[in-house]
Amino acid sequence: MRKILVVGAGQSGLQLALGLQQHGYEVTLMSNRTADEIRSGRVMSTQCMFHTALQHERDLQLNFWESQAPRIEGLGVSVAGPESQRVVDWVGKLNGHAQSVDQRVKMAGWMETFAQRGGQLVIHGAAVSDLDYFSRTYDLVLVSAGKGELVSMFQRDASRSPFTQPQRALAVAYVHGLGPRPEHPEFDAVRCNLVPGVGELFIMPTYTLSGRADILFWEGVPGGPLDVFQGVKDPSEHLALTLELMERFTPWEYARATNVELTDAGGTLSGRYAPTVRNPIGRLPGGGSVLGVADVVVANDPITGQGSNSASKCAAAYLASIVEHGDKPFDEEWMQATFDRYWETAQHVTKWTNAMLTPPPEHVLNLIGAAGQLQPVADRIANGFNDPADFENFWFDPEKAGGYLASVSG
Ligand SMILES: Cc1cc2nc3c(=O)[nH]c(=O)nc-3n(C[C@H](O)[C@H](O)[C@H](O)COP(=O)(O)OP(=O)(O)OC[C@H]3O[C@@H](n4cnc5c(N)ncnc54)[C@H](O)[C@@H]3O)c2cc1C
Numbered sequence: 399m400r401k402i403l404v405v406g407a408g409q410s411g412l413q414l415a416l417g418l419q420q421h422g423y424e425v426t427l428m429s430n431r432t433a434d435e436i437r438s439g440r441v442m443s444t445q446c447m448f449h450t451a452l453q454h455e456r457d458l459q460l461n462f463w464e465s466q467a468p469r470i471e472g473l474g475v476s477v478a479g480p481e482s483q484r485v486v487d488w489v490g491k492l493n494g495h496a497q498s499v500d501q502r503v504k505m506a507g508w509m510e511t512f513a514q515r516g517g518q519l520v521i522h523g524a525a526v527s528d529l530d531y532f533s534r535t536y537d538l539v540l541v542s543a544g545k546g547e548l549v550s551m552f553q554r555d556a557s558r559s560p561f562t563q564p565q566r567a568l569a570v571a572y573v574h575g576l577g578p579r580p581e582h583p584e585f586d587a588v589r590c591n592l593v594p595g596v597g598e599l600f601i602m603p604t605y606t607l608s609g610r611a612d613i614l615f616w617e618g619v620p621g622g623p624l625d626v627f628q629g630v631k632d633p634s635e636h637l638a639l640t641l642e643l644m645e646r647f648t649p650w651e652y653a654r655a656t657n658v659e660l661t662d663a664g665g666t667l668s669g670r671y672a673p674t675v676r677n678p679i680g681r682l683p684g685g686g687s688v689l690g691v692a693d694v695v696v697a698n699d700p701i702t703g704q705g706s707n708s709a710s711k712c713a714a715a716y717l718a719s720i721v722e723h724g725d726k727p728f729d730e731e732w733m734q735a736t737f738d739r740y741w742e743t744a745q746h747v748t749k750w751t752n753a754m755l756t757p758p759p760e761h762v763l764n765l766i767g768a769a770g771q772l773q774p775v776a777d778r779i780a781n782g783f784n785d786p787a788d789f790e791n792f793w794f795d796p797e798k799a800g801g802y803l804a805s806v807s808g
Contacts, residue, residue: 449494490780533686
């Protein structure tokens, strides 16, 4: 059977490795950490995944935590006014539910499943020199190592990467004890709080090592008042800072956060990165080629919560391309075509996400405002998180936005 090496055990690498294993391939998975190290380490994401991405996991029977994780049935948006009051506030209903399962739980669990099913798991931080060797001994090498050092093998695609610097400073805290949302507490929702010129606060329920919890996630414009987490090492100091900023900029969310405590000592994360699209083919010094997967090739800012969704969609698209290719060689032509198939969906995610990082034009402000009065608009925006291609129809172009609003206003 064909031999495939997957380097990196995150959302995309594990989903691909487990999927290939189910199709009878001989799969080696290389991870720089053991399952226990992942489980006892730091949180890595907020990983809210919407219907289509979750369905790819269900298709492979990998939805192990679906019954335990909170079902996220809505997506709410609030916009802060100059006096820190809410000038816009609405909740859109999702057609299919979303879920967030702490990647520490999911990746550790999936990794153990892969090994239990007979997969070869190698604990090793791969270097370019290793890949040089492996590209000669495997039929295909897939690099799914996220935003780590191996990305240096893949050339940045400047035509698809408008930013050279990080556009947001990120700060995440997993907590227990958050009170319910005052509006529609009967169902769970992601809350997106936009503070113009300052940044965004996202709040969402998750399933973590200690059960149900909530995530408080600040995205701050670099150099602005939210960009204060760099160098904060103490998790309780990180949480105190998170709450202080909530009290100042989003008091309506702070009101339900006065009794929160961190889920665990690894429950905080801060950092930043520049959104980057890369050439999907990595060329090795010895002449071999490897194919980049998910964040390695398309890393968007988490402002739209798409990276894990895209990783799942990328894994599903690559799996289909590999299986359909049968016994033919995995040459560069095939690699490029495989990436191009994924880019069909990823391009919409990238365009929308990059647009959300810049101040919104008037027609977008009109759409966000109108969603407060017109439920179909709120629902359509919420469901765009599942299928960002739909934004092409009403979000970017002022005429299309105006036409859409006129059609729903009736
Ligand atoms: C703060 C934050 C919030 C986010 N929120 C969301 C959200 O709500 N929704 C969403 O969809 N996405 C979100 N994302 C994005 C999402 O987490 C990532 O896009 C997704 O995890 C990418 O999956 P991946 O498989 O490409 O890489 P990763 O999940 O990063 O996995 C890569 C793996 O490779 C390993 N590795 C690295 N180098 C090597 C090496 N040399 N050898 C072996 N192994 C290696 C790493 O340890 C890691 O386990 C968020 C990201 C951040 C930072």
